[in-house]
Amino acid sequence: MSEDHLLREAQRAGKLPGLPQNHFIDGAWRASAGGGMMESFDPGSASPHASFAAGDADDVAIAVASARRAGEGAWKKILPRERGHVLSRTADLIRQHGERLAIAEVLDSGKTISEARGDVAGAARCFDYYAGAADKNEGKSFPLGEDYASFSINEPVGVTAHIIPWNYPLSTTARSVAPALAAGCTAVVKPAEQTPMTALILAELLHQAGLPDGVCNVVTGTGAAVGATLAAHPDISHITFTGSTATGINVMQAAARNVASVTLELGGKSPNVVLADADLDLALDNVVGAIFENAGQICSAGSRLVIERSIHAEFIERLVQRAKTLRMGHGLSERVNFGAINSAEHLAKVSSFLDGARARGLSIATGGRATVDPGTGKGWFFEPTVVDNAGWDDPVVQEEIFGPVLAVQVVDDFDEAIAAANCTPYALVAGIFTRDLSKAHRFARDVDAGQVYVNEYFAGDIETPFGGNRKSGIGREKGLIAVQSYCKVKSVTIRV
CATH class of the missing domain: 3.40.309.10 (Aldehyde Dehydrogenase; Chain A, domain 2)
Structure with missing residues (x-):
């Protein structure tokens, strides 16, 4: 179906056919463990336009386990340059499916089609950028004298959680998942319950681009049932959260119990x-x-x-x-x-x-x-x-x-x-x-x-680091500094 026809049909019907309804876990669509479903509302008409899986703690556990297996297996063995190729192919697929993504974003979020198309272009650009960063995540050497060789290695932190807001669903998913994958991490994404569709479509496109099963999983549902459970999971090593300051404090407290690191992009009054x-x-x-x-x-x-x-x-x-x-x-x-x-x-x-x-x-x-x-x-x-x-x-x-x-x-x-x-x-x-x-x-x-x-x-x-101080958050997204959020530094010193 042409892009013009796709938009006309969505305008006529008030919905987009073929939207995903289930979680994306371990490289496949998976119904909610509890069998529950939720409705996604079109803000422009104040009426439901699609339904999707209402996840729970069991779904989170399955997704995190999948991400952990992938991080210790297939994804760990792939060379950094090959990770970059996957991200680059994802950027191409985002552009190929751009109108479908944009229409889904409009129906979920209420923004204009022009704004949504801009978000799609930005998401593709984000994957292009971090594709180039995947094989340039270099360590350093330390001058201890001629009797020592001392250097550092940037290693992926492990399984990362990405809790996504409803105002920029695709953009925010891209800007956190892309650097995490470039660093060699695996991801479990929890999109906002109001706007789940583009995160689900993106996970499918990543899989089509060659991402191994389990590297990027998406679990949909409420913040209480899925988001809080994901933030508190003991196998999560880093949490990226964008949303309100009050919820960000709760996420930070949950992460502290497992000594997980956080990137928090919170409120603003700029x-x-x-x-x-x-x-x-x-x-x-x-x-x-x-x-x-x-x-x-x-x-x-x-x-x-x-x-x-x-x-x-x-x-x-x-x-x-x-x-x-x-x-x-x-x-x-x-x-x-x-x-x-x-x-x-x-x-x-x-x-x-x-x-x-x-x-x-x-x-x-x-x-x-x-x-x-x-x-x-x-x-x-x-x-x-x-x-x-x-x-x-x-x-x-x-x-x-x-x-x-x-x-x-x-x-x-x-x-x-x-x-x-x-x-x-x-x-x-x-x-x-x-x-x-x-x-x-x-x-x-x-x-x-x-x-x-x-x-x-x-x-x-995307090259410019972004984040806040005081009640606006901790850490930075975008730019090369974002890759470092998903790395742990190991120093090695050898007496020669």
Whole structure:
């Protein structure tokens, strides 16, 4: 079926035929040990579009055992360059099946087809990148003098757990599984219960690319039944988790009981600073994208606008006008550029923040209410929202809303902008728009964040390390540093 026909059929039927329903364990589809099933809902229509296996502790045990056998057997014997070939073939298969992956992502997550296609392209690029890293995971030599040969070896840590969020299911799976496989580890993936489909499809593509049975397993189900069990499993050596700070703390506590290492990419309340000397057209484009892409459901979203008072009124007026031009609707429509909120539960959470803001008398410049697809009257949507001139200690500034809600903080000068940027417990991303490179460098120095963007929000790519400080997490994903997360270092010293 052609890509155009595949999209038209999905638009007509509201579903995608042939989606997987079972776990992917030991190189094959496997029904849940308990026989349970769950529904996956299409946020754009607020209706189920597919069903999938509801896993439990037995499924986790089977998957981890499979991963352990594979890591001690077939995968261990494969040369690093051959691991790279598997990852490279996977990248090619992702591109070949790109439209199917993108449509499945839209139906599961609610994002637009354009956004989903971008995620697919990024996932393929991720596997390309780590394919090249597989045979370059080099150790070091240590200068102990002529009587010794001393060197280190990077060895895979073993079985790794990957607990995936619902906002970027394919992207987040790719960015953690690809470096783990490049390092020689095996993986058990637990996708979010709201968005299981692309992780399952990816596991099948990895198998088609030549990945041995058991190297990458996917177990679907709830966080309580599958995620918590996986995080606490004694044979898991490393856990990569992306999600809320509260759940990340639980994952870290579970890992500590087995002395497993963790990579945690958690919450964010990232500032996007616009100074009076900035290119305001450029800044406006980036502020809109930073908070309204994926309906604001991004850990690193620019969810706070910190702006100098002298340009505040004009900029907000233009920002509100832009927000009102966004075309909301079901993500499978190519006319749409603003998608749905992922679930009814999350929509209620976003709404509660704005209900509170109105009760406290905050100025809501635009938006602020739950709504529906204007074409069908269905779905879980929230209006693009700007809360103007919010107090620094207000919940809309301090707490992660994880929706299309921009909190505006007005400042009088550059030093106050830095203070505003640092005023929350999160430290994931910070952006600044200025023509003054001295101020840009000082901002990068003085703001606590895992990454700083200057004159382009969401700058960087798979090569750029990504992660947060403080309540935004521990460790880094992407870049070559991610491979090291899945390695244990062995030093060898020989007297000659």
